[in-house]
Amino acid sequence: MTNIFKANDENILKAAEVILQGGLVAFPTETVYGLGANVYDSKAVVSIYEAKGRPSFNPLISHIAEIDFLKTYAAVDERVLSLAKHFWPGPLTFVLNRIEENPAIDLACAGLKTVTVRMPNHPVALELIKKSGVPIVAPSANKSQTISPTTALHVAESLGDKVDMILDGGKCKVGVESTIIDLTTRQVVLLRAGGIALEDLESFLGEKILISHGNPDLPSSPGQLLKHYAPTHEFRINATRRENGEFFIGFGDVEDCDLNLSSSGNLSEAAANLFAFMRIADADGRKIAMSPIPEKGLGLAINDRIRRAAYKKTRIMDN
Numbered sequence: 001m002t003n004i005f006k007a008n009d010e011n012i013l014k015a016a017e018v019i020l021q022g023g024l025v026a027f028p029t030e031t032v033y034g035l036g037a038n039v040y041d042s043k044a045v046v047s048i049y050e051a052k053g054r055p056s057f058n059p060l061i062s063h064i065a066e067i068d069f070l071k072t073y074a075a076v077d078e079r080v081l082s083l084a085k086h087f088w089p090g091p092l093t094f095v096l097n098r099i100e101e102n103p104a105i106d107l108a109c110a111g112l113k114t115v116t117v118r119m120p121n122h123p124v125a126l127e128l129i130k131k132s133g134v135p136i137v138a139p140s141a142n143k144s145q146t147i148s149p150t151t152a153l154h155v156a157e158s159l160g161d162k163v164d165m166i167l168d169g170g171k172c173k174v175g176v177e178s179t180i181i182d183l184t185t186r187q188v189v190l191l192r193a194g195g196i197a198l199e200d201l202e203s204f205l206g207e208k209i210l211i212s213h214g215n216p217d218l219p220s221s222p223g224q225l226l227k228h229y230a231p232t233h234e235f236r237i238n239a240t241r242r243e244n245g246e247f248f249i250g251f252g253d254v255e256d257c258d259l260n261l262s263s264s265g266n267l268s269e270a271a272a273n274l275f276a277f278m279r280i281a282d283a284d285g286r287k288i289a290m291s292p293i294p295e296k297g298l299g300l301a302i303n304d305r306i307r308r309a310a311y312k313k314t315r316i317m318d319n
């Protein structure tokens with residue numbers, strides 16, 4: 001692939017120039033690869049929506065490299081600051097009230113009065129943002145409604161030459177997208193389970209977080225289109241064993257499986273392997289089945305993604 005570049009200093013600098021000239025750069029974060037553009041360049045932001053084939057009502061996350069930058073963007077109170085100091089850089093995204101009447105970021109915010117921000121915990125991402133000198137808006141670097149990329153090659157396979165430059169920083173360590181919380185209300189609301197466990201947020205805040213289930217037909221909130229992380233082949237979840245020659249993805253102490261997310265039952269390891277294994281299974285061509293995953297810690301994020309991947313099937317069974 002010709003547009004994949006090793007993420008060294010020279011190429012990061014080149015990528016920053018591409019960003020400032022209105023181009024698209026795919027870059028590694030600790031969660032998944034992002035498809036980045038200059039937040040202030042509406043044309044570039046439009047080209048993100050085009051490259052992904054994403055409905056334009058979907059707002060984008062601004063990636064920043066310094067906490068101080070938040071203040072130029074959003075209403076920041078003690079709660080926001082203490083969360084940022086504790087969890088950033090890291091896989092936690094805040095939805096905040098916008099303060100700046102800056103029409104240039106309207107598009108990235110999809111016309112909402114909120115702005116969505118995170119500081120990624122990856123040296124390449126942070127360096128790229130610093131060298132660009134602007135916040136970088138980035139959705140996951142995949143076609144809309146397909147599996148998020150956790151390697152540079154996944155990005156190339158999904159977006160090809162629609163992206164000007166792909167910075168290769170190896171495999172993403174966390175492997176599922178960031179946790180998204182809404183901080184515009186008194187009670188914190190979980191909009192998307194992700195790389196920071198709900199339990200850790202609640203213990204830091206010392207209070208319960210409300211879990212938003214949203215309306216899948218009105219995708220105004222994160223990832224609420226139910227069929228979102230879809231493999232093309234049929235996908236059965238909570239499977240205790242292989243049936244009819246399925247491709248079986250195990251978790252924990254499972255013997256007869258094609259791949260095991262984590263044979264020791266470690267949820268972080270499972271999250272890091274999830275999307276890559278779903279791709280391998282999908283490429284295999286057989287129907288796919290997956291072991292049950294415990295609904296705790298990163299298991300919430302894993303179960304959220306696989307329920308969406310299995311949506312068609314579970315809908316028939318549930319309703």
Ligand code: TXA
Binds near residue numbers: 115221
């Ligand atoms: O880990 C991540 O968060 C990755 C990396 C690249 O940072 N990014 C990512 O972005 O997953 P994306 O666009 O694929 O998912 C962000 C989700 C979308 O479903 C979007 O609808 C939602 O967040 N979102 C963004 N801003 C929002 C807002 N102000 N209100 C409600 N939902 C919002």
Ligand code: MG
Binds near residue numbers: 139140148
């Ligand atoms: Mg995405």
